[in-house]
Amino acid sequence: MTAVSTSSIAIRSYGAHSTADCHRFAQIVLPLAGELSMDIAGRHSVIDRSIAAYVEAGSWHDQVSDVANRSLILDLFPSELDARLSDRLASRPFISMTPEAANLVAYMESVMNRGRLLPHRLKLWIPLLLDALLGEEPQLPSRLARLFAAVEADPSKEWTVEVMAERTGVSVSRLHAIFHESVGKSPRAWLTATRLNFVCHLLTVTDLPVAELAHRAGYSDQSALTRAMRKAMDLTPAAYRRQARAQA
Structure with a gap:
């Protein structure tokens, strides 16, 4: 039986060398410190705590930085991401952080710094984050x-x-x-x-x-x-x- 892929989250840092990649899941990059220069399918921006990045599944992307940096990297598989939300995120891969999204990121950073993250907490957090990033009325999964x-x-x-x-x-x-x-x-x-x-x-x-x-x-x-x-x-x-x- 094939294992079912589920969302995961990690804190990562990047250096000055290219780490170009393409994978079958989507990613949301949420900077915690420093900044990253990102290229997503030919679109470029520098992101920091005020800007998040969305990488659509199957898109080539690269991220480099000359300064110390840390980011929350959220992996989302297609089966766990509503197609309408995915299309909206892909249309604007660099997203200004709302105050609500910033608070949710700070909460998750605190949880992860304390130790192991329980899967059910991540499952609760993801729809809240997506709604906050898009700045729209909460959808049913988030409610x-x-x-x-x-x-x-x-x-x-x-x-x-x-x-x-x-x-x-x-x-x-x-x-x-x-x-x-x-x-x-x-x-x-x-x-x-x-x-x-x-x-x-x-x-x-x-x-x-x-x-x-x-x-x-x-x-x-x-x-x-x-x-x-x-x-x-x-x-x-x-x-x-x-x-x-x-x-x-």
Whole structure:
């Protein structure tokens, strides 16, 4: 079976020697420090923190610099990039950074400097970045990513399916369809899994009482959290904490 290619991101630096290349995936070059002289399919510009570059899949490109430089390089495969967005980016490969895009780049730089980047965070970040670079109304993948980020940031909120649909800008029935297509779960099942992942993390790294964790994760009380964990994992919160610490 052929492996499925997925987006990836890295921090790279370039020197004064040509590194001309052509590959089957698109790239977004987001300078962090210094500047790069880039040529993309015959179009040339110098980019820095105020300008990003988009390299269409299959386009020859080159980047050189005589000064110290660092850039975030985002690789995007065609199956992960909406054709309409790809066409808009390819039509103007050198893009002025909006304040929103600059903030997202600064966030990702901070995450990567701290260590390993979890794949789900990159998946959430990409549609937000694309919307910010193009300066347009958020598209559905970005709206869904923002919902995911909002729930992860505040799982204690009363996240009913109706509230999640309103946050995403779709009907309840459409939200169910989107979730089944995107994550293979209903919105409620995804919410439960997200809350339990949050609880499991805190059980492992803190000594907070289970009742406090239940409150932080949006459960009515400790008993409700215990029932949810038993159903999903066949473990109580206390048993999970003991097991996680014994393995550590």
